[in-house]
Amino acid sequence: MVRRAYMMASLEQYFALLINFTVLVIVARILTPGEIGEAVTGLAIAVVAFSAREFVTSEFLIQRGTVDVETLRTALTLQVAVSVIIAAALVALSGLITRFYAAPDLSFFLSLAAVAGVIEALAQPVIALRRREMGFGVLACIRTAVSLTAALFTIMLAALGFGPIAFAWGMLSGSLMLAILAVTCSPLPAAAIFRPGLARWREVLSFGLFKGAALVVERLHETVPQLILGRIASMTSVALYNRSNTLCGIPDRIIMSAFYSMAFPALASRVRDGRDIEKTYLGVLAYLSVLYWPGVLLISLLAPSIVGIVLGPQWTEAVPVVRLLALAAVFWLPVIVTGPLLLALGRNRDAFLASLVSRCLAAGILCAASLHGVMAMALSQFVSLPLQMVVALAFVHRHVRFSLSGLAAALMPSAIVTGFSLVGPVALLAMPGHQEAELLVFAGAILLAGGGWLAGLLATRHPFLIELQVLLNAGRDRARRLRRFLVASGA
Incomplete structure (x- = not known):
């Protein structure tokens, strides 16, 4: 069941990545870096607020033993009420924010984002209920439709000359689609859920206290350095850093986000069943590292080609930023597993403290670096990410008594596989004249990396081979069923 859930969550992420990648490529050629920087600033402020x-x-619905109608009503009532308060504050402060950044479009942008946030709140209890039931197939369909709607509106309005506001209208259209589909796909009748109720408010606040604080700290860590950069430097600098982060986050989106979307419910299920959490934790790290490390290091190696192909010639300043961010991302691996694991163990306070300590350290480093420009921010990641990794491992070790030798043994095969995957691309890029056929060399490097990765899996007998075997057997079974169906139809 967990494997199927991960596959469905991965499928959703692949579609979302493809859609967002398309938006990235098209909009980067329609809007200027300054306009994109202004949109990024507006989105960052809205994300922090909500x-x-x-x-x-x-x-809290995911962790609860049973879920009744009163619990769902409480979740919906509190989500909508808090969202309305946040939206009103955002609209009230929009004029002040606009003057602070000297960006006239920000006021209307934030007003649209406020409306989108309130509408999105209507869907959250249903989404949580589907995650509790491991209904990732339904969620994949919903989120793909939402991403597609937002993307189409953003691209269309950007092409029509709406500038950075196109992103806000895209956000609003996506929120509307999410609310409609969530209500339509709700396992309970809308009339039963969409009535005010506060019967379980103490339970909601008890669960959300630490998780909410942890997420606020995380969002501040992600956005405040960019907001400072936009004020001290320029909106163009914000766009360069943000788009470089986006490119480096492709492996994160493909691998880690799919994992995170089902990690909490899956790990919570294993804890309830009394499974060996140490074995599960080290196994998760082994699986993720063999996918994530080759991805980020390949992005660093192929940064000039990736920036040129995806963003276009006006973004060449992003190349060194992409290289540095991708290299530093190697240290990010253990961090993303920490939150879901601690929440599954019922250690909400430790999940909050782990996030608070690591994010505060990292945010301080990034904010200080942002005063010195984009390159300084990229270089600072070689300090902030290792610090976050150490903090994450320390907090997990309080409840999962793994040894350093066990951790090294779990990760070493992945490191070897990563080395195998990079040999071919490095040799190809070392050949003279490879710049003359950039697209061809890029495709060749990807193929060589894939071949080296498979060779590394076989050489180390990496445990991920089991997953490949499962996928291969599933493909064969489907092919057999398809052949039988075609034969029967022909008969």
Whole structure:
């Protein structure tokens, strides 16, 4: 069941990545870096503001033993009420924010984002309920439709000359689609859920206290350095850093986000069943590292080609930033597993403290670096990410008594596989004249990396081979069923 859940969550992420990648490529050629920087700033402010509603997060439904109608009503009532308060504050402060950044479009942008946030709140309890039931197939369909709607509106309005506001309208259209589909796909009748109720408010606040604080700290860590950069430097600098982060986050989106979307419910299920959590934790790290490390290091190696192909010639300044961010991302691996694991163990306070300590350290480093420009921020990641990794491992070790030798043994095969995957691309890029056929060399490097990766899996007998075997057997079974169906139809 967990394997199927991960596959469905991965499928959703692949579609979302493809859609967002298309938006990235097209909009980067329609809008200027300055316009994109202004949109990024507006989105960052909205994300920080609405992260506060995680103090009444609907995710408490996932951990709860049973869920009744009163519980769902409480979750919905609190989500909507807090979202309305946040939206009103955002609209009230939009004029001040606009003057602070000297960006006239920000006021309307934030007003649209406020409306989108309130509408999105209507869907959160249903989404949490589907995650609880491991209904990732339904969620994949919903989120793919939402991403596609937002992407189409963003691209269309950007092409029509709406500038950075196109992103806000895209966000609003996606929120509307999410609310409609969530209500339509709800396992319970809408009339039963969409009535005010506060019967379980103490339970919601008890669960959300630490999770909400942890998410607020995380969002501040992600956005505040960019907001400072936009004020001290320029909106173009914000766009360069943000788009470089986006490119480096492709392996994160493909691998880690799919994992995170089902990690909490899956790990919570294993804890309830009394499984060996140490074995599970080290196994997760082994699986993720063999996918994530080759991905980020390949991005660093192929940064000039990736920036040129995806963003276009006006973004060449992003190449060194992409290289540095991708190299530093190697240290990010253990961090993303920490939150879901601690929440599954019922250690909400430690999950919050782990996030608070690591994010505060990292945010301080990034904010200080942002005063010195984009390159300084990229270089600072070689300090902030290792610090976050150490903090994450320390907090997990308090409840999962793994040894350093066991951790090294779990990760060493992945490191070897990563080395195998990079040999071919490095040799190809070392050949003279490879710049003359950039697209061809890029495709060749990807193929060589894939071949080296498979060779590394076989050479180390990596445990991920089991997953490949499962996928291969599933493909063969489907092919057999298809052949039988075609034969029967022909008969």
